Amino acid sequence: DMLQAYLTSQKIYQNLKDIYEKDDLNDPRVKVFCQPVWNTKTGVFSTAEALMRLEIPEVGLVFPDQFIPMAERYDFIHTLSKIILNKTCQNIKQMEAEGYVIDRVSINFSVQELHMDCFCEDIITIIKDNGIPFHKIAIELTETRNEKDFLSMKAVIEHLQDLNIKFYLDDFGTGYSNFERIIGLPIDIIKFDRSLTILASKNDESKFMVGSFSEIFKKADYQILFEGVEDEHDELQCIDMNAQYLQGYKYSKPIPIDQLKGFLTKAS
Numbered sequence: 001d002m003l004q005a006y007l008t009s010q011k012i013y014q015n016l017k018d019i020y021e022k023d024d025l026n027d028p029r030v031k032v033f034c035q036p037v038w039n040t041k042t043g044v045f046s047t048a049e050a051l052m053r054l055e056i057p058e059v060g061l062v063f064p065d066q067f068i069p070m071a072e073r074y075d076f077i078h079t080l081s082k083i084i085l086n087k088t089c090q091n092i093k094q095m096e097a098e099g100y101v102i103d104r105v106s107i108n109f110s111v112q113e114l115h116m117d118c119f120c121e122d123i124i125t126i127i128k129d130n131g132i133p134f135h136k137i138a139i140e141l142t143e144t145r146n147e148k149d150f151l152s153m154k155a156v157i158e159h160l161q162d163l164n165i166k167f168y169l170d171d172f173g174t175g176y177s178n179f180e181r182i183i184g185l186p187i188d189i190i191k192f193d194r195s196l197t198i199l200a201s202k203n204d205e206s207k208f209m210v211g212s213f214s215e216i217f218k219k220a221d222y223q224i225l226f227e228g229v230e231d232e233h234d235e236l237q238c239i240d241m242n243a244q245y246l247q248g249y250k251y252s253k254p255i256p257i258d259q260l261k262g263f264l265t266k267a268s
Protein backbone atom coordinates (compact mmCIF):
# COMPACT_ATOMS: atom_id res chain seq x y z
CA ASP A 1 0.00 0.00 0.00
CA MET A 2 0.92 3.68 -0.11
CA LEU A 3 2.40 3.91 3.38
CA GLN A 4 4.59 0.90 2.73
CA ALA A 5 5.78 2.36 -0.57
CA TYR A 6 6.58 5.62 1.18
CA LEU A 7 8.57 3.90 3.96
CA THR A 8 10.49 1.87 1.39
CA SER A 9 11.41 4.93 -0.62
CA GLN A 10 12.50 6.65 2.61
CA LYS A 11 14.83 3.75 3.36
CA ILE A 12 16.19 3.81 -0.16
CA TYR A 13 16.83 7.53 0.14
CA GLN A 14 18.59 7.15 3.52
CA ASN A 15 20.84 4.44 2.15
CA LEU A 16 21.67 6.39 -0.99
CA LYS A 17 22.59 9.39 1.13
CA ASP A 18 24.75 7.21 3.37
CA ILE A 19 26.49 5.58 0.39
CA TYR A 20 27.17 9.06 -0.98
CA GLU A 21 28.55 10.37 2.32
CA LYS A 22 30.75 7.33 2.99
CA ASP A 23 32.07 7.45 -0.59
CA ASP A 24 33.45 3.91 -0.22
CA LEU A 25 34.33 2.35 -3.60
CA ASN A 26 33.60 -1.08 -2.11
CA ASP A 27 30.26 -0.27 -0.49
CA PRO A 28 28.60 -3.70 -0.19
CA ARG A 29 25.11 -2.32 -0.80
CA VAL A 30 25.89 -1.55 -4.44
CA LYS A 31 25.72 -4.73 -6.54
CA VAL A 32 26.97 -5.28 -10.06
CA PHE A 33 24.64 -7.39 -12.15
CA CYS A 34 25.34 -7.86 -15.82
CA GLN A 35 23.97 -9.19 -19.04
CA PRO A 36 26.24 -11.12 -21.40
CA VAL A 37 26.29 -9.84 -24.99
CA TRP A 38 26.38 -12.25 -27.93
CA ASN A 39 28.78 -11.42 -30.75
CA THR A 40 27.09 -12.58 -33.96
CA LYS A 41 30.35 -12.60 -35.92
CA THR A 42 32.49 -14.66 -33.52
CA GLY A 43 29.63 -16.69 -32.05
CA VAL A 44 30.80 -16.16 -28.47
CA PHE A 45 30.01 -14.02 -25.44
CA SER A 46 33.02 -11.80 -24.78
CA THR A 47 31.40 -8.54 -23.68
CA ALA A 48 28.67 -7.64 -21.19
CA GLU A 49 26.70 -4.69 -19.84
CA ALA A 50 26.93 -3.87 -16.13
CA LEU A 51 23.55 -3.15 -14.51
CA MET A 52 23.25 -1.69 -11.03
CA ARG A 53 21.18 -3.06 -8.16
CA LEU A 54 21.04 -2.04 -4.50
CA GLU A 55 20.88 -4.53 -1.67
CA ILE A 56 19.35 -2.72 1.27
CA PRO A 57 18.77 -4.16 4.74
CA GLU A 58 15.05 -4.75 5.42
CA VAL A 59 14.21 -3.90 1.81
CA GLY A 60 16.17 -6.46 -0.20
CA LEU A 61 17.21 -6.18 -3.82
CA VAL A 62 16.22 -2.85 -5.35
CA PHE A 63 15.96 -2.35 -9.12
CA PRO A 64 17.04 0.73 -11.11
CA ASP A 65 13.55 2.15 -11.64
CA GLN A 66 13.24 2.45 -7.83
CA PHE A 67 16.47 4.32 -7.18
CA ILE A 68 18.20 5.76 -10.28
CA PRO A 69 15.77 8.70 -10.71
CA MET A 70 16.17 9.51 -6.98
CA ALA A 71 19.96 9.18 -7.11
CA GLU A 72 19.99 11.53 -10.09
CA ARG A 73 17.69 14.06 -8.47
CA TYR A 74 19.78 14.32 -5.28
CA ASP A 75 23.13 14.11 -7.06
CA PHE A 76 24.16 10.78 -5.54
CA ILE A 77 24.48 9.09 -8.92
CA HIS A 78 28.17 9.70 -9.60
CA THR A 79 29.15 8.01 -6.34
CA LEU A 80 27.14 4.95 -7.36
CA SER A 81 28.76 4.93 -10.81
CA LYS A 82 32.24 5.03 -9.30
CA ILE A 83 31.40 2.00 -7.15
CA ILE A 84 30.03 0.06 -10.13
CA LEU A 85 33.12 0.94 -12.16
CA ASN A 86 35.45 -0.10 -9.36
CA LYS A 87 33.70 -3.41 -8.75
CA THR A 88 33.47 -4.15 -12.46
CA CYS A 89 37.23 -3.59 -12.82
CA GLN A 90 37.85 -5.97 -9.90
CA ASN A 91 35.65 -8.62 -11.50
CA ILE A 92 37.30 -8.29 -14.89
CA LYS A 93 40.70 -8.67 -13.28
CA GLN A 94 39.57 -11.74 -11.36
CA MET A 95 37.95 -13.41 -14.38
CA GLU A 96 41.03 -12.81 -16.53
CA ALA A 97 43.27 -14.21 -13.79
CA GLU A 98 41.16 -17.37 -13.96
CA GLY A 99 41.71 -17.60 -17.72
CA TYR A 100 38.36 -16.28 -18.97
CA VAL A 101 38.29 -14.19 -22.15
CA ILE A 102 36.54 -10.88 -21.57
CA ASP A 103 36.97 -8.12 -24.15
CA ARG A 104 35.15 -5.40 -22.19
CA VAL A 105 32.22 -4.54 -19.95
CA SER A 106 30.09 -1.47 -20.67
CA ILE A 107 28.88 0.73 -17.83
CA ASN A 108 25.94 3.15 -17.80
CA PHE A 109 26.57 6.74 -16.78
CA SER A 110 23.97 9.45 -16.38
CA VAL A 111 24.16 12.52 -18.53
CA GLN A 112 24.45 14.89 -15.56
CA GLU A 113 27.74 13.26 -14.56
CA LEU A 114 29.28 14.44 -17.81
CA HIS A 115 29.04 18.03 -16.59
CA MET A 116 31.21 17.31 -13.54
CA ASP A 117 34.78 18.58 -13.76
CA CYS A 118 36.02 15.42 -12.06
CA PHE A 119 34.30 12.98 -14.42
CA CYS A 120 37.16 11.96 -16.73
CA GLU A 121 39.72 12.02 -13.94
CA ASP A 122 37.58 9.78 -11.71
CA ILE A 123 37.17 7.21 -14.47
CA ILE A 124 40.85 7.22 -15.32
CA THR A 125 41.91 6.93 -11.68
CA ILE A 126 39.61 4.01 -10.86
CA ILE A 127 40.61 1.98 -13.93
CA LYS A 128 44.31 2.69 -13.36
CA ASP A 129 44.17 1.84 -9.65
CA ASN A 130 42.67 -1.54 -10.54
CA GLY A 131 45.50 -2.25 -12.95
CA ILE A 132 43.39 -3.25 -15.95
CA PRO A 133 43.79 -1.86 -19.48
CA PHE A 134 41.46 1.04 -20.33
CA HIS A 135 39.96 -0.79 -23.31
CA LYS A 136 38.35 -3.34 -20.97
CA ILE A 137 35.81 -0.67 -19.99
CA ALA A 138 33.21 0.92 -22.24
CA ILE A 139 30.89 3.80 -21.41
CA GLU A 140 27.17 3.83 -22.28
CA LEU A 141 25.56 7.21 -22.73
CA THR A 142 22.05 8.22 -23.70
CA GLU A 143 21.40 11.10 -26.03
CA THR A 144 19.35 14.04 -24.81
CA ARG A 145 17.74 16.93 -26.60
CA ASN A 146 19.75 19.53 -24.73
CA GLU A 147 22.62 21.30 -26.51
CA LYS A 148 24.68 21.69 -23.33
CA ASP A 149 24.45 17.94 -22.66
CA PHE A 150 25.50 17.21 -26.20
CA LEU A 151 28.58 19.42 -25.91
CA SER A 152 29.63 17.86 -22.58
CA MET A 153 29.11 14.42 -24.03
CA LYS A 154 31.26 15.25 -27.04
CA ALA A 155 34.03 16.71 -24.86
CA VAL A 156 34.12 13.66 -22.59
CA ILE A 157 34.19 11.21 -25.48
CA GLU A 158 36.97 13.08 -27.19
CA HIS A 159 38.97 13.19 -23.96
CA LEU A 160 38.64 9.51 -23.05
CA GLN A 161 38.75 8.08 -26.55
CA ASP A 162 42.52 8.46 -26.78
CA LEU A 163 42.75 5.88 -23.98
CA ASN A 164 40.83 3.36 -26.12
CA ILE A 165 37.75 3.43 -23.96
CA LYS A 166 34.83 2.58 -26.24
CA PHE A 167 31.57 4.53 -26.26
CA TYR A 168 28.08 3.12 -26.75
CA LEU A 169 25.06 5.24 -27.60
CA ASP A 170 22.30 3.73 -25.46
CA ASP A 171 18.57 3.55 -26.22
CA PHE A 172 18.71 4.66 -29.85
CA GLY A 173 15.17 5.01 -31.14
CA THR A 174 13.61 6.32 -27.93
CA GLY A 175 13.36 10.04 -27.53
CA TYR A 176 15.14 12.48 -29.69
CA SER A 177 17.77 10.60 -31.61
CA ASN A 178 19.16 12.94 -34.17
CA PHE A 179 21.22 11.52 -37.02
CA GLU A 180 23.08 14.72 -37.70
CA ARG A 181 24.31 14.91 -34.11
CA ILE A 182 25.10 11.24 -33.74
CA ILE A 183 27.15 11.13 -36.91
CA GLY A 184 29.26 13.94 -35.44
CA LEU A 185 30.10 11.91 -32.32
CA PRO A 186 33.06 9.51 -32.18
CA ILE A 187 30.89 6.65 -30.88
CA ASP A 188 31.77 3.01 -31.51
CA ILE A 189 28.52 1.14 -30.98
CA ILE A 190 24.89 2.16 -31.39
CA LYS A 191 22.49 0.28 -29.13
CA PHE A 192 19.10 -0.08 -30.79
CA ASP A 193 16.48 0.08 -28.06
CA ARG A 194 14.17 -2.86 -27.51
CA SER A 195 11.29 -0.79 -28.89
CA LEU A 196 12.98 -0.92 -32.33
CA THR A 197 13.45 -4.67 -32.07
CA ILE A 198 9.72 -4.93 -31.37
CA LEU A 199 8.81 -2.41 -34.06
CA ALA A 200 10.73 -4.38 -36.69
CA SER A 201 8.48 -7.38 -36.01
CA LYS A 202 5.29 -5.42 -36.54
CA ASN A 203 5.09 -5.32 -40.32
CA ASP A 204 7.22 -5.04 -43.46
CA GLU A 205 7.08 -1.27 -43.47
CA SER A 206 8.40 -0.98 -39.90
CA LYS A 207 11.06 -3.57 -40.58
CA PHE A 208 12.14 -1.61 -43.63
CA MET A 209 12.45 1.53 -41.52
CA VAL A 210 14.51 -0.05 -38.73
CA GLY A 211 16.59 -1.86 -41.34
CA SER A 212 17.27 1.45 -43.07
CA PHE A 213 18.57 3.01 -39.83
CA SER A 214 20.88 0.07 -39.42
CA GLU A 215 22.13 0.46 -43.01
CA ILE A 216 22.95 4.12 -42.45
CA PHE A 217 24.93 3.37 -39.28
CA LYS A 218 26.70 0.47 -40.91
CA LYS A 219 27.75 2.64 -43.83
CA ALA A 220 28.98 5.27 -41.36
CA ASP A 221 31.18 2.58 -39.74
CA TYR A 222 29.33 2.15 -36.46
CA GLN A 223 28.73 -1.27 -34.98
CA ILE A 224 25.15 -2.12 -34.08
CA LEU A 225 23.81 -3.83 -30.98
CA PHE A 226 20.15 -4.79 -30.63
CA GLU A 227 18.68 -4.83 -27.13
CA GLY A 228 15.73 -6.88 -25.92
CA VAL A 229 16.27 -9.94 -28.08
CA GLU A 230 13.86 -12.40 -26.48
CA ASP A 231 13.55 -15.29 -28.93
CA GLU A 232 14.88 -16.83 -32.09
CA HIS A 233 12.58 -14.79 -34.29
CA ASP A 234 14.07 -11.56 -32.84
CA GLU A 235 17.56 -12.95 -33.24
CA LEU A 236 17.22 -13.85 -36.92
CA GLN A 237 15.57 -10.55 -37.68
CA CYS A 238 18.32 -8.54 -35.97
CA ILE A 239 21.07 -10.50 -37.70
CA ASP A 240 19.29 -9.64 -40.92
CA MET A 241 19.55 -5.96 -39.90
CA ASN A 242 23.34 -5.82 -39.56
CA ALA A 243 23.59 -6.75 -35.89
CA GLN A 244 27.14 -7.21 -34.68
CA TYR A 245 25.96 -7.71 -31.09
CA LEU A 246 22.78 -9.04 -29.51
CA GLN A 247 21.58 -8.71 -25.93
CA GLY A 248 18.40 -9.86 -24.25
CA TYR A 249 16.52 -12.50 -22.33
CA LYS A 250 17.09 -15.02 -25.13
CA TYR A 251 20.68 -15.26 -23.92
CA SER A 252 20.35 -14.26 -20.28
CA LYS A 253 18.51 -12.11 -17.81
CA PRO A 254 20.75 -9.83 -15.74
CA ILE A 255 22.87 -11.98 -13.41
CA PRO A 256 25.35 -11.22 -10.60
CA ILE A 257 28.62 -10.45 -12.38
CA ASP A 258 30.48 -13.44 -10.90
CA GLN A 259 28.06 -15.68 -12.82
CA LEU A 260 29.26 -14.18 -16.12
CA LYS A 261 31.97 -16.84 -16.15
CA GLY A 262 29.34 -19.37 -17.19
CA PHE A 263 29.03 -17.57 -20.54
CA LEU A 264 32.66 -16.76 -21.30
CA THR A 265 35.19 -18.90 -23.12
CA LYS A 266 38.52 -19.84 -21.57
CA ALA A 267 41.84 -19.07 -23.20
CA SER A 268 43.63 -22.30 -24.12
Ligand code: C2E
Pocket (backbone or CB within 6 Å): 035, 050, 051, 052, 053, 063, 064, 065, 068, 077, 081, 084, 107, 108, 109, 110, 170, 171, 194, 227, 228, 229, 230, 247, 248, 249, 250, 254
Ligand atom coordinates in the same frame (compact mmCIF):
# COMPACT_ATOMS: atom_id res chain seq x y z
P1 C2E B 1 19.26 0.08 -20.06
O1 C2E B 1 20.64 0.62 -19.99
O2 C2E B 1 18.51 0.25 -21.36
O3 C2E B 1 19.39 -1.45 -19.66
C1 C2E B 1 18.68 -2.49 -20.26
C2 C2E B 1 17.47 -2.87 -19.45
O4 C2E B 1 16.66 -3.76 -20.24
C3 C2E B 1 17.83 -3.65 -18.19
O5 C2E B 1 16.89 -3.34 -17.17
C4 C2E B 1 17.63 -5.09 -18.61
O6 C2E B 1 17.33 -5.95 -17.55
C5 C2E B 1 16.44 -4.98 -19.56
N1 C2E B 1 16.41 -6.06 -20.54
C6 C2E B 1 17.48 -6.73 -21.02
N2 C2E B 1 17.10 -7.67 -21.92
C7 C2E B 1 15.76 -7.59 -22.00
C8 C2E B 1 14.77 -8.33 -22.77
O7 C2E B 1 15.07 -9.23 -23.57
N3 C2E B 1 13.48 -7.97 -22.60
C9 C2E B 1 13.09 -6.98 -21.74
N4 C2E B 1 11.79 -6.72 -21.63
N5 C2E B 1 14.00 -6.27 -21.02
C10 C2E B 1 15.32 -6.57 -21.13
P2 C2E B 1 17.41 -2.87 -15.74
O8 C2E B 1 18.58 -3.70 -15.32
O9 C2E B 1 16.20 -2.84 -14.86
O10 C2E B 1 17.92 -1.41 -15.99
C11 C2E B 1 17.02 -0.40 -16.33
C12 C2E B 1 17.71 0.89 -16.63
O11 C2E B 1 18.34 1.42 -15.46
C13 C2E B 1 18.86 0.75 -17.62
O12 C2E B 1 18.35 0.69 -18.91
C14 C2E B 1 19.64 2.02 -17.34
O13 C2E B 1 19.04 3.11 -17.99
C15 C2E B 1 19.47 2.17 -15.84
N6 C2E B 1 20.68 1.65 -15.18
C16 C2E B 1 20.99 0.38 -14.87
N7 C2E B 1 22.20 0.32 -14.28
C17 C2E B 1 22.68 1.58 -14.24
C18 C2E B 1 23.88 2.19 -13.77
O14 C2E B 1 24.81 1.53 -13.29
N8 C2E B 1 23.99 3.55 -13.91
C19 C2E B 1 23.01 4.31 -14.46
N9 C2E B 1 23.19 5.62 -14.56
N10 C2E B 1 21.87 3.78 -14.94
C20 C2E B 1 21.71 2.43 -14.83
Ligand code: CA
Pocket (backbone or CB within 6 Å): 049, 108, 140, 170
Ligand atom coordinates in the same frame (compact mmCIF):
# COMPACT_ATOMS: atom_id res chain seq x y z
CA1 CA C 1 22.47 0.66 -21.07
Ligand code: CA
Pocket (backbone or CB within 6 Å): 170, 171, 191, 193, 227
Ligand atom coordinates in the same frame (compact mmCIF):
# COMPACT_ATOMS: atom_id res chain seq x y z
CA1 CA D 1 19.31 0.55 -23.37
